[in-house]
Amino acid sequence: MVEIRPAVALALDLAFGPAGGNFPASPEGDPNGLFEAAHTMVLAARIAARWPREALVEGLGPETASGFALARRRTGAAELQAEAVVEHIARLGAELALPLLFLKGAALVLEGLILPGSRGLGDVDVLTQEGRQQELQDRLKAEGCYEPQDLPCGEHQLQVLGHPLGLAVEVHLCLRGVRRFGQDSATFADLDGPDLTHPAAGLPGDARVPGGDLLLAHAVVHGLAQHGLNPKGYPMLRFVADIVDLDLAGAVESGAFERWMPWIERDVSRREVEALGSMCRRLVEGDGAAGIWAGSDDAALMLRHLVLGAVDAQYRASLRIRSLASALPSRGRGATLLRTVWGATVLTRGQVEALYGKPSSSWGYWGYRLYRPFDLIGRTFRFGAAAIKGRWR
16 A cells, blocks of 8 residues: 655645644654645645644744745635636626526635635636526627637537636536436536525625535535546545535535435445545544555545545556546436547647647647547556556555
8 A cells, every 4th residue: 555645644634634723743844845745735725724824834934834825825816816707707697687506616715615715716617597508608708808718618518718817717508417307417407496506695696606415416526526537627635625615524424415415326426425424524523644544444545546646646647547438427428438539639729739838830730630649549558557557556
């Protein structure tokens, strides 16, 4: 079994365990190592939000404490920028008499469910009525500050729009992986009810946020099924922070998760949800990440998967083959797999630049497109070898 590094274990304890007492000494007297571990796991801002500045200075020294404080300021600025974008989108929705449901990180910020400055936001996700998503997309583009990105559309969302503040805006067609009725992911109409959503305070028009059950169900399926085997899109320890803040542990312990478990059980097993709940409860109660890690139960397996997915490049590579085989469908799995393969092979100009850098001429784009199938074959062998090696580990 891979051992957990002391700096990683301490960063987890500081991010999720009891806070407010004496700040522990950094392992091996290396405060920078602790900061690097926290930064890699996207937990530096959360730690700074949970611990007083004086405790950080006393335990880590002024230089490292300043690094944590800067991480929180940057994250807080991103939260404020996201709120401004959300308010603008809500105002446009009101002009169109269009109901909007803000999702994921935007909903957590709007609901005040996270400590200010503790959670980064890279995008704003919004769901609206079937047949009117393109109307909202067109209205956003007409504003001039929402630029279409040269990236392929997903089966669950329209083309990503970029905002000058550095945020992406995604107009969703469905709530991917949350299946209230049958096998299809839920549309706005499937979620249109006071027991599932409620008005977003302070926003104009018919702007809403998901209720607690819907937030938890979506977070779990988004974190485990959509990105659990491909962690880049939803950092794994940000996922843990979200479900800790949403009190998944309490929902599992009380049995309240039974209300929403049927919505996601096509893609996430009950055993996985219970393992997540147990892991979160033990982290919050102060059992210590190192102690949980060393166990052989499901909570230990879940913690090792989530942490290695964040800090170990070889482990992430070992997941890539399985992530393709386990592509989370909004509707049919075969169509999803075909769309995934096509999108990975036939590249847009934006994908070429993201993957390989901007070519020096227009011919360079075609060169990379011709090279792409051979690159994928090579990656397949490398990821397969990493998966085999990862099993031995």
